[in-house]
Amino acid sequence: MTISVLLADDQAMVRASLRVILEDQPDISVVAEAADGDEAITLARRLRPDVCLVDVQMPRADGIEVTRALAGPGVSAPLKVVVVTTFDLDEYVYGALRGGAVGFVMKDAGPALLVEAVRAANAGDALISPSITPRLLRHVTSGATPLRRPAQPLSAREAEVVRAIVRGRTNQEIAAELFISLSTVKGHISAIQLKLGVRNRVEITSWAWESRLLDNW
Structure with a gap:
């Protein structure tokens, strides 16, 4: 069964690149693109894609706000959100995961990891770029x-x-x-x-x- 994906990024070239990577896979289909956060929320709620790939820095509503709106606590029918960004700041990583994201992938992590993150999210799993994982887990497990x-x-x-x-x-x-x-x-x-x-x-x-x-x- 084909995995439906919504792409949310304010840069048209980035969306085009992500679409090419994803649609090269026989089991993934991009069903919509959004150029800002508000549009992403509207399209996601209407289309109910299997996975939403969301950039952090977008106009009108940033990726953390989009994640909370689609997957956060209190959302009656949460969607699966994977944050895809060039920024690995702690506040973005923790904010996305606390907001309900099931993945956090750096844009330079490569096509294979992006595809794996989409499949993992669709399967109910979670995937985080390896460059982020050690710092994140040291924070989570910082006590004795x-x-x-x-x-x-x-x-x-x-x-x-x-x-x-x-x-x-x-x-x-x-x-x-x-x-x-x-x-x-x-x-x-x-x-x-x-x-x-x-x-x-x-x-x-x-x-x-x-x-x-x-x-x-």
């Missing part, structure tokens, strides 16, 4: 935290997948690095989530930080 053990020990292969996720690798990149199929990667991630009691890749990375496993990786 007890060592967390999984309900069941991770296998050696599952540990390798966790390491790759922490490094920001996409599912396709993990499959290539470990010489396994994409379906096998997805199976490992599902098993990891079950063992750790987490819901998505961001929470897997958070578990790795809280468990202080990254010190040895």
